[in-house]
Amino acid sequence: MSDFEPKIIGFLCNWCTYTGADLAGTARIQYPSNIRVIRMMCSGGVDMVYVMKALLEGADGVLIGGCHPGDCHYQSGNFKARRRVAILKKILQQLGYNEDRVWLRWISASEGKKFANTVTEMVEYLKKLGPNPFKYTGNI
């Protein structure tokens, strides 16, 4: 299992976490390269269908990054994300699936270090957890 490299898809809010990830770069904070980022305008715009799609197609983890509560550029998007993720996690649980493959984190534009740490932590966690058993292979 030691050579297993988890794949993480990150849906990051443009105003906070995406900028935080940029800051990690500017500060040259190193973290594992396992994450692939999609820039969203707001965490509230992350459709849980995208998350499901990623999991079905074999992503080992999904990170949704939004602004801290109260800081959403559009006022309430991150609260919407929080609710949706909670529901998605319930559904995943019922499918007998480890819902901890989906992480929702509040990371601000000034928290480059936190972004790098989150990715590092997530990679370690997923390495322990092993590959996504859900990996979808055939056609629906």
Place this chain on the structure above:
Amino acid sequence: MKKIGLFICHCGSNIAGTIDIPEVKKFFSEYDDIEISDDYKYMCSEPGQKKLRDAIVERGLNGVVVACCSPRMHEITFRNAAVSAGLNPYKVEIANIREQCSWVHQKEKDKATKKSIDIIKTMIEKVKRDEALQPIEFDITKRALVIGGGIAGITAAVDIANAGYEVVLVEKRHSIGGKMLELSETFPTLDCAQCTLTPKTVEAGRHPKIKLMVYSEVEEVKGYIGNFDVKIRRKASYVDWNKCTGCGLCQEKCPSKTESEFDHGLGERKAIYTLSPQAVPNKPIIDKNSCRFFREGKCRVCEKVCPVQAINYEMKDEVIEEKVGAIVVATGYEILETEKIPEYGYGMYKDVIDGLQFERLNSASGPTAGEIRRPSDGKVPKEVVFIKCVGSRDPEKGIPYCSRICCMYLGKHARLYKHKVPDGQAYLFYMDIRSFGKGYEEFIQQSMEEANLLYIRGRVARIMQEGDKLVVWGVDTLSGRKVEIKADMVVLGTAVVPSKGATELAKVLRTATDEYGFFNEAHIKLKPVESMTGGIYLAGCAQAPKDIPDTVAQAGAAAAKVLSLFGQEKMVQEPLIACVDTDLCSGCGVCVTACPFDARMLDVDEKISIVNEALCQGCGACVSACPNKACQLRNASPKTYMAMVDKYL
């Protein structure tokens, strides 16, 4: 056919030092839809941009991906370059391979190279689906509405009018000036409030570009930024102000007296009255509730004495329609009623007064002509207790916030009291002293040292009436001792709360208030004067408690926002906003509630949802809420995201 150009930037060695650029370039030279895969040392430099422009022209590119630094850096640079070569700017995308790849995986060169290829692949998917978009343009009605005629509203109105635009200034009371009209002297300079305010009210009253509508309220607002239709109700004053000269005879002769709201119950006024002698406009209204004629059907004294026949008992409310392009909300504040404070006597003790009552006592035009006399028996009080944070910073009372002005105005009151009653003693109970403004700490220090005021750190638990004294029970938390003061008068620094009707007005304006009822700014740090609704701006205490300097500064900022809107030929909006696939929309209305900007409406005839393009901010909340996948953000459709996810896995 897609003809996409890929341009990979070395960024000196910033990217090239980690990522194997020849490898990436080679990988994409054979890639579907890629017309040209090229690289350059500094893409953002002029030769780099020229490479891009030339390729667009020579190869007939219909899409461009630049793999370089964060889109937050140079997206705009490359979009502009594309425009000058004839390509729509929205067909240019950035693959962020510096901040989010080469800089953060410096020791894993192979992995970084692989990752950069993945990132570029997804951006190619995006460009393939991007449509050429045009900025959306709207006409702007270059007139403003200012609601509330306190110092905030007056400042904003005058600033906008001085720039040459018409302003409708709507004030609920029958004169402008707001709370400042009731103040006596103001911290930190102790200058007379009227002397600072009157030139402003006069200017607003006389300004050829300001249409003053006092004794009026906004009843309905339709439309959106740049184009609002407003209905304003002008309440019947029963005095024809066109005829009235403001001579004051009616006020003098009117036989009906009642408690004066302006003097906060400390004085009386007539049934026909002006707010104050300095008021602008200085015209009276008849208060139906106290007028003998309206109550009993007999009197008409004012009609008889009025030399210009201005009295008209038949007058009706009028509803006036105005078209404006921007709105400034400056409806100010109230203070928490002493009735709501059980431990200090529920407002039952006559000599326990609030801050505005003290202002009236100290005012030369107030009920005591500026002498400090207590309300119960008119005696000059010799021991006065001032209590800060009454209601404020008290989560149990539902007011956890700091009211920001009480520390200063109670210090001011105590000092003014000492000026007038030099042998009196002033005690001030405080939690801590917040004197954050320019010159404020100096003011407080001076009060403590020169004016010999007794500051006691601690709260007052109770006040009880004992004969003609008020017994104040408190603690001094610094010495840990209980304190009991037999006072002649107590002044409470009660919490600043939103003005009455603020929540209702917010509904009319379709904008939000916070949990306390103050108008909500669009962003607490970056958009402190914008409301949640486009074209509606906030000034003064309507947004949160503040002192006069901050109020005036914010009002100026709100005016500047209005002016920067009016300065545009047309309103231009980024086209990256929501749209609706009418075939898929079921008219369920989920998007209408999901949208934080009120940009969605149901078209009742067609039973589909529509987007107000002027209001949409492109956040995507509706997209992820829509159960039918009928909402989309332009150039960011679910299909695009799905394809991007696909390429990553």
